[in-house]
Amino acid sequence: MAFKNIFLVLFIMNCGVLSVKAQKAITIVNVINYGAKGDGKTLDTKAMQKAIDAAAKIGNGTKILVPTGHQYLISTLVLKSNIEFFLEGNAQLLVSDKKEDYSVEGAIVANDVKNLKISGTGSINGRALEFMTHYDTVKEIWTPKEWRPKLFILTKCTDLEITDITIEKAPSWSLHMLGCENVLIDGVKIKNNLDVPNCDGIDPDHCRNVEIRNCEISCGDDAIVVKATQQDIDYGPSANIWVHDCKLETQDSGVKIGTETTQDIYNIVFERCEIKTSCRGLTIQLRDEGNVYNIVFKNINFTSRYHSNPWWGRGEAISLTAIPRNPDSKIGIIHNVLIENVKGISENSIRINGTKESRITDIRLQNVNVTLNRWTKYPGNLYDNRPTKAYQGIEVHDTPGISIRFSDRVVLDDCSIAWGNTIPEYFTNAIQATESTGIEIINFNGESANPAKYKAIDILKL
Numbered sequence: 001m002a003f004k005n006i007f008l009v010l011f012i013m014n015c016g017v018l019s020v021k022a023q024k025a026i027t028i029v030n031v032i033n034y035g036a037k038g039d040g041k042t043l044d045t046k047a048m049q050k051a052i053d054a055a056a057k058i059g060n061g062t063k064i065l066v067p068t069g070h071q072y073l074i075s076t077l078v079l080k081s082n083i084e085f086f087l088e089g090n091a092q093l094l095v096s097d098k099k100e101d102y103s104v105e106g107a108i109v110a111n112d113v114k115n116l117k118i119s120g121t122g123s124i125n126g127r128a129l130e131f132m133t134h135y136d137t138v139k140e141i142w143t144p145k146e147w148r149p150k151l152f153i154l155t156k157c158t159d160l161e162i163t164d165i166t167i168e169k170a171p172s173w174s175l176h177m178l179g180c181e182n183v184l185i186d187g188v189k190i191k192n193n194l195d196v197p198n199c200d201g202i203d204p205d206h207c208r209n210v211e212i213r214n215c216e217i218s219c220g221d222d223a224i225v226v227k228a229t230q231q232d233i234d235y236g237p238s239a240n241i242w243v244h245d246c247k248l249e250t251q252d253s254g255v256k257i258g259t260e261t262t263q264d265i266y267n268i269v270f271e272r273c274e275i276k277t278s279c280r281g282l283t284i285q286l287r288d289e290g291n292v293y294n295i296v297f298k299n300i301n302f303t304s305r306y307h308s309n310p311w312w313g314r315g316e317a318i319s320l321t322a323i324p325r326n327p328d329s330k331i332g333i334i335h336n337v338l339i340e341n342v343k344g345i346s347e348n349s350i351r352i353n354g355t356k357e358s359r360i361t362d363i364r365l366q367n368v369n370v371t372l373n374r375w376t377k378y379p380g381n382l383y384d385n386r387p388t389k390a391y392q393g394i395e396v397h398d399t400p401g402i403s404i405r406f407s408d409r410v411v412l413d414d415c416s417i418a419w420g421n422t423i424p425e426y427f428t429n430a431i432q433a434t435e436s437t438g439i440e441i442i443n444f445n446g447e448s449a450n451p452a453k454y455k456a457i458d459i460l461k462l
Helices: 006-017 045-058
Strands: 028-030 039-043 062-066 071-074 077-079 083-087 092-095 106-111 114-120 123-125 132-136 141-144 150-155 158-163 166-168 175-178 181-186 189-191 202-205 208-213 216-219 224-228 238-244 247-250 253-261 265-277 280-286 292-304 316-322 334-346 348-353 360-372 382-384 394-396 402-405 407-413 416-419 431-434 437-442 457-459
Touching (some): 045 083, 202 208, 224 238, 224 265, 247 253, 253 292, 280 334, 292 316, 316 334, 316 360, 348 360, 348 382
Parallel strands (some): 028 062, 106 150, 150 175, 158 181, 175 202, 189 216, 216 247, 238 265, 247 265, 292 334, 334 360, 360 407, 402 431
16 A cells, blocks of 8 residues: 655645745835725725736835735735735725626635745634525525625646635635645634535645645535536646644535546545545545545544534445446546544444445545544435535435445554444444455454444455
8 A cells, every 4th residue: 555655745835835935025015095984884905906007017025015903805816926915004995785786606716826825813703694684593504695705716826825814704615725835824723604505715726836725714615625627728636735634513414525536636635634524524525427536534533423414424434435426427536544543433434445446445444433423413324425416415324333345455553443422323343345345454443323323344245
């Protein structure tokens, strides 16, 4: 199993993302001097864009100062190369709730730029609930209006740095990076509504050489998710991404790859993260033609639980699934995944779930310790296969501690499964494997949920 190269991967990423720059005198461009009112009522987009354009003409890291003590109403701001966009103190960008004010689908965008820095302790307020029609008390989720903006859409940026800012109340994706290279995201705080759909935290999409560190994220949808979405332009694979030392809270996945996997995703490391709550702790959802490989989840603690039906996930502790999106879809393969020093409590299984169309191979769980229990009100005995039209979206299935299907060469080394105080009848084996080969179990600790009824380990041979 090809995990010995992970330290080389980290070394390459560090070299690619971080660099030492000589200090130099920085020109400061104040948006107030270009007509920005900062009263929270006047649309300041044109004035601030003038300041951005003026700074870009100077270049050399010119700092666009957005002064503290003000709230700036904005729509689409287009950032440029060789500048720093600085939110001073408690400066806040307040997005317009009128679609006609926007030139594109995002509030802050950049296209094909280099050496862009976004920094400061200020914030951007996405006014999420003003883009919703109502709260559905049955489904326990806000219903979006027909249109809502992403807050950041940063496309094909090279040498991008985002530090310390706060993003709050995003109505859709918070920070979307598409086709970017050499990226550092450090100390960013995201404070979204937990019951607003699609308000992802950070989405590296077709990106390479990315480091995400020291972030605190609370959001309704996936907290940090690596993607390869369908695009008209070939932005390349997602590769060499290092996520570490983050604190996460979500009603979807804590750390995730997928579901959009239209190109390869590889050399991804998630480590030293705390997932306060989620619907899946650690996730790989392969649904498209790309391959997902050389993935490491390491030193992560999590809690995973059921939520209401619209939210994807059914409380799976760890979920590696390779399921065709459609009956005629081409689908890649998940292989070479290491999950090490991971501990959590969940309401559902560790899933390693390939299909006859795509078998999962070469998976190693090392010192993974999970306690299964039930504490929420939602129906159990379920697996969530969405999004797929090739298989049943919500599948009735018993709940073993570890469930392995259509997989080969899976190693469980020094792992344990424990059961909590609430054990429903559908909690079954500690380990259950079907349609799989090469299952190796070393120093496993755990019994079935009901030893009188179920084996601790139930492996059905092919």
